Amino acid sequence: MAKAPILTPQAEDFPRWYQDVLAKAELADNGPVRGTMVIRPYGYGLWERMQAEMDARIKACGAENVYMPLFIPESYLRREAEHVEGFSPELAVVTHAGGKELEEPVVVRPTSETIFGEFMAKWIQSYRDLPLLLNQWANVVRWELRPRVFLRTTEFLWQEGHTAHATRQDGAAYATRILLEAYEDFMVNVLAMPILVGVKTRRERFAGAINTMACEAMMGDGKALQMGTSHELGQNFAKAFDIDFLDSGGQRQLCWTTSWGTSTRMLGGLIMCHGDDNGMQVPPRLAHVQVVVVLVRDEDGAGDAARSVVDRLLAAGVRARLDANTATSFGRRATDWELKGVPVRVEVGPRDLKEDKVTVVRRDDGSKLTVGLSTVTEVVSVALETVQTSLLAAASKRREARTVAVDTIEEAIEVAQSGFGRIRWSVLGESGEELLATKAITVRCLQNPDGTVPTEIDDEVVAVVARAY
Amino acid sequence: MAKAPILTPQAEDFPRWYQDVLAKAELADNGPVRGTMVIRPYGYGLWERMQAEMDARIKACGAENVYMPLFIPESYLRREAEHVEGFSPELAVVTHAGGKELEEPVVVRPTSETIFGEFMAKWIQSYRDLPLLLNQWANVVRWELRPRVFLRTTEFLWQEGHTAHATRQDGAAYATRILLEAYEDFMVNVLAMPILVGVKTRRERFAGAINTMACEAMMGDGKALQMGTSHELGQNFAKAFDIDFLDSGGQRQLCWTTSWGTSTRMLGGLIMCHGDDNGMQVPPRLAHVQVVVVLVRDEDGAGDAARSVVDRLLAAGVRARLDANTATSFGRRATDWELKGVPVRVEVGPRDLKEDKVTVVRRDDGSKLTVGLSTVTEVVSVALETVQTSLLAAASKRREARTVAVDTIEEAIEVAQSGFGRIRWSVLGESGEELLATKAITVRCLQNPDGTVPTEIDDEVVAVVARAY
Numbered sequence: 001m002a003k004a005p006i007l008t009p010q011a012e013d014f015p016r017w018y019q020d021v022l023a024k025a026e027l028a029d030n031g032p033v034r035g036t037m038v039i040r041p042y043g044y045g046l047w048e049r050m051q052a053e054m055d056a057r058i059k060a061c062g063a064e065n066v067y068m069p070l071f072i073p074e075s076y077l078r079r080e081a082e083h084v085e086g087f088s089p090e091l092a093v094v095t096h097a098g099g100k101e102l103e104e105p106v107v108v109r110p111t112s113e114t115i116f117g118e119f120m121a122k123w124i125q126s127y128r129d130l131p132l133l134l135n136q137w138a139n140v141v142r143w144e145l146r147p148r149v150f151l152r153t154t155e156f157l158w159q160e161g162h163t164a165h166a167t168r169q170d171g172a173a174y175a176t177r178i179l180l181e182a183y184e185d186f187m188v189n190v191l192a193m194p195i196l197v198g199v200k201t202r203r204e205r206f207a208g209a210i211n212t213m214a215c216e217a218m219m220g221d222g223k224a225l226q227m228g229t230s231h232e233l234g235q236n237f238a239k240a241f242d243i244d245f246l247d248s249g250g251q252r253q254l255c256w257t258t259s260w261g262t263s264t265r266m267l268g269g270l271i272m273c274h275g276d277d278n279g280m281q282v283p284p285r286l287a288h289v290q291v292v293v294v295l296v297r298d299e300d301g302a303g304d305a306a307r308s309v310v311d312r313l314l315a316a317g318v319r320a321r322l323d324a325n326t327a328t329s330f331g332r333r334a335t336d337w338e339l340k341g342v343p344v345r346v347e348v349g350p351r352d353l354k355e356d357k358v359t360v361v362r363r364d365d366g367s368k369l370t371v372g373l374s375t376v377t378e379v380v381s382v383a384l385e386t387v388q389t390s391l392l393a394a395a396s397k398r399r400e401a402r403t404v405a406v407d408t409i410e411e412a413i414e415v416a417q418s419g420f421g422r423i424r425w426s427v428l429g430e431s432g433e434e435l436l437a438t439k440a441i442t443v444r445c446l447q448n449p450d451g452t453v454p455t456e457i458d459d460e461v462v463a464v465v466a467r468a469y
Numbered sequence: 470m471a472k473a474p475i476l477t478p479q480a481e482d483f484p485r486w487y488q489d490v491l492a493k494a495e496l497a498d499n500g501p502v503r504g505t506m507v508i509r510p511y512g513y514g515l516w517e518r519m520q521a522e523m524d525a526r527i528k529a530c531g532a533e534n535v536y537m538p539l540f541i542p543e544s545y546l547r548r549e550a551e552h553v554e555g556f557s558p559e560l561a562v563v564t565h566a567g568g569k570e571l572e573e574p575v576v577v578r579p580t581s582e583t584i585f586g587e588f589m590a591k592w593i594q595s596y597r598d599l600p601l602l603l604n605q606w607a608n609v610v611r612w613e614l615r616p617r618v619f620l621r622t623t624e625f626l627w628q629e630g631h632t633a634h635a636t637r638q639d640g641a642a643y644a645t646r647i648l649l650e651a652y653e654d655f656m657v658n659v660l661a662m663p664i665l666v667g668v669k670t671r672r673e674r675f676a677g678a679i680n681t682m683a684c685e686a687m688m689g690d691g692k693a694l695q696m697g698t699s700h701e702l703g704q705n706f707a708k709a710f711d712i713d714f715l716d717s718g719g720q721r722q723l724c725w726t727t728s729w730g731t732s733t734r735m736l737g738g739l740i741m742c743h744g745d746d747n748g749m750q751v752p753p754r755l756a757h758v759q760v761v762v763v764l765v766r767d768e769d770g771a772g773d774a775a776r777s778v779v780d781r782l783l784a785a786g787v788r789a790r791l792d793a794n795t796a797t798s799f800g801r802r803a804t805d806w807e808l809k810g811v812p813v814r815v816e817v818g819p820r821d822l823k824e825d826k827v828t829v830v831r832r833d834d835g836s837k838l839t840v841g842l843s844t845v846t847e848v849v850s851v852a853l854e855t856v857q858t859s860l861l862a863a864a865s866k867r868r869e870a871r872t873v874a875v876d877t878i879e880e881a882i883e884v885a886q887s888g889f890g891r892i893r894w895s896v897l898g899e900s901g902e903e904l905l906a907t908k909a910i911t912v913r914c915l916q917n918p919d920g921t922v923p924t925e926i927d928d929e930v931v932a933v934v935a936r937a938y
Contacts, residue, residue: 033575036538038588044534065513069505070608070624092566098612099558106502108563119507139539139608143567155539
């Protein structure tokens with residue numbers, strides 16, 4: 001009889017598979033207050049690596065990090081009309097503090113848009129202060145009615161960038177640069193996720209933005225997940241917060257601002273993009289544990305050999321970890337590391353060692369290679385590169401297989417049951433979009449036919465439609 | 470006539486000098502909600518470096534990072550009696566969220582002690598799960614009546630470590646290890662701050678701890694600042710949260726827990742320890758800008774020369790930045806970089822360049838060296854090492870000069886007006902401590918006569934007394 005599966009199979013119940021992975025791979029738990037989450041060491045290690053890789057790209061785009069307060073006066077949110085309307089239903093409000101009722105309640109930030117607006121106005125005097133390029137890593141709170149760990153939580157961790165520019169063109173160019181050079185580059189080359197980039201329809205736009213661009217990914221079940229957004233805010237926040245500057249001719253002008261964000265939601269996307277019935281799959285460039293060296297049995301010097309393999313891998317710059325926990329069965333440990341999605345496993349046991357060999361196992365295809373001890377570092381390095389490439393290839397292949405170009409709204413609805421539909425925006429239009437919404441299908445983004453981000457919405461522009469998380 | 474000073478001189482008004490530095494060096498602003506702060510790019514860059522250096526040390530001590538929720542059910546805090554008593558007056562409470570009044574209000578974490586307790590209880594089953602060594606980087610909120618940026622703010626950033634152990638000895642050893650190997654090592658060798666380590670008296674202990682150890686530093690005005698604490702919590706939290714384990718004999722036992730923290734307060738300590746009437750002084754090992762290369766005038770190829778100096782410094786692993794902002798006067802820029810405390814300044818101008826030379830200026834003593842272009846990298850590297858050493862030496866010298874061993878409580882009161890008093894704890898005692906408190910003087914820590922951390926309070930133990938921030 002076959003062993004009972006450790007996880008609910010994906011084909012049986014994808015959302016339950018996801019919950020199983022969170023628990024069994026020790027990624028995260030639900031927090032005690034509804035909708036909050038506890039990110040455990042293995043999950044947080046992934047987030048730390050995401051932060052490091054993203055932070056380097058954001059800094060390479062010229063932005064500097066700051067920290068803005070958690071608490072925002074309620075009045076700030078009311079200054080930008082669409083913004084307050086967008087966020088009001090989700091706000092958490094502190095009414096009591098220091099043992100007293102507050103004269104003015106304060107809001108726990110749902111985003112720091114407004115407080116950046118207030119301080120940018122103070123810091124910007126002249127055209128010489130532009131562009132002002134700021135970013136922040138922080139927690140934000142949006143009260144969620146249907147929370148799901150990483151995907152939709154009452155509190156989440158994110159980075160939010162906020163910039164001010166002298167012209168609309170400069171703002172648009174920077175928002176696009178972040179989308180492509182920071183976000184898309186990270187998601188494709190580190191997370192190994194094929195990403196669609198495009199603009200949002202008016203319906204899907206951020207509250208207060210004049211243009212929202214997004215990175216969209218396909219999950220293992222064919223649904224879409226928004227992985228990051230970059231917004232042109234036009235002069236809306238500049239007007240509301242008096243963010244202005246003296247131009248070189250001595251004239252006072254309003255700034256053009258942008259904002260852009262990615263969050264712990266990317267962890268959910270990573271799990272659902274690469275995971276399989278054996279658990280997570282972490283792409284090697286992201287992994288904080290790229291290789292686990294598993295000691296099979298501590299006999300005949302196998303323990304020393306395993307430690308020496310770890311040392312050599314570490315010396316070669318590979319993020320390796322030793323599992324010498326032989327009190328637990330080898331099979332159980334191998335399964336656990338598969339659940340956690342560690343890209344490469346090196347098994348060191350007395351039997352192989354008699355011939356000076358160890359076994360290298362790839363997580364993606366389960367292939368095993370018995371190799372000489374002296375070559376293990378090279379073999380592992382090649383395997384890591386191969387796994388990185390294969391994960392991206394597999395995800396791309398699945399997305400292609402599940403994406404269909406259609407000509408009618410009826411076909412779009414059909415296709416979106418199991419994947420992405422591509423339909424001309426001139427055919428769909430806002431009324432078609434409204435119809436799709438009644439079937440829980442949304443326009444994920446609008447793209448040029450060649451997959452680039454449209455700068456204007458002409459007849460050729462394609463809408464990518466899907467069900468989404 | 471002498472120029473008006475940019476900062477209030479320290480001797481005139483030290484607290485005002487501190488506020489001036491915060492503003493003029495563009496470190497931080499007050500946030501709109503009372504007691505909150507906005508950390509600007511230059512200040513946040515320092516905090517990022519603090520985080521990186523501390524995080525590496527904490528990980529070297531075996532702890533892993535996690536993330537716990539911002540919101541805590543009120544009931545959690547009530548479970549440990551002393552703990553709730555310690556924090557009640559400082560709590561911020563969310564009563565409304567998602568457009569409704571909450572059935573149960575939630576507290577914004579003043580520390581995550583209780584939530585760590587709850588989850589440690591879930592994660593620990595047997596002695597094999599111990600020690601459990603966790604850390605978190607997060608924001609916390611304690612409503613402050615007399616806020617001061619970095620030193621005492623309603624919201625601050627910190628790391629809080631929480632660990633569970635099988636025995637009291639293990640817990641004590643780990644709390645001490647963090648104090649010495651993570652905190653003291655970082656503060657002395659990176660921040661260049663001489664630190665006193667010792668234990669707190671019962672009066673100064675953390676709410677719920679059985680022992681609190683601390684790092685204490687002397688500021689430029691002779692007052693003390695607590696830079697970090699490490700607590701043995703005994704079995705108090707283990708009892709309150711059922712953190713227990715099956716020992717190797719199959720018996721259920723309560724864990725022994727610890728917690729330890731350092732915060733953005735260290736930024737305040739850094740400013741007040743090394744700063745002078747010209748501004749901040751950032752120790753080179755901490756500095757995110759170790760060297761600024763200032764282009765004096767962009768003539769005769771000076772711009773290219775300055776850029777090439779920056780490139781060579783960066784290639785040599787020096788964190789260098791170019792200031793080619795010649796629209797602002799050279800003098801003004803030099804003053805601004807002094808305000809920001811950049812340890813070494815390289816001035817590149819057409820006059821020196823005619824002789825293939827540049828000028829290297831140390832921030833600590835203002836000394837200038839005109840050196841050949843080809844040697845600038847080596848000269849700068851030596852200067853950085855020298856500044857690091859000199860800052861520690863200067864702070865140590867000042868502390869020694871302002872520390873006096875005394876035999877009576879009256880003398881202790883006298884000495885604490887301008888520095889630290891050292892008095893035998895057997896002479897002072899709890900009644901003496903109470904008397905000092907009426908003069909706003911506290912026991913900063915108890916030490917062995919040789920400056921080590923006492924493991925028991927015998928007759929030789931010395932109390933360090935001072936006024937404190």
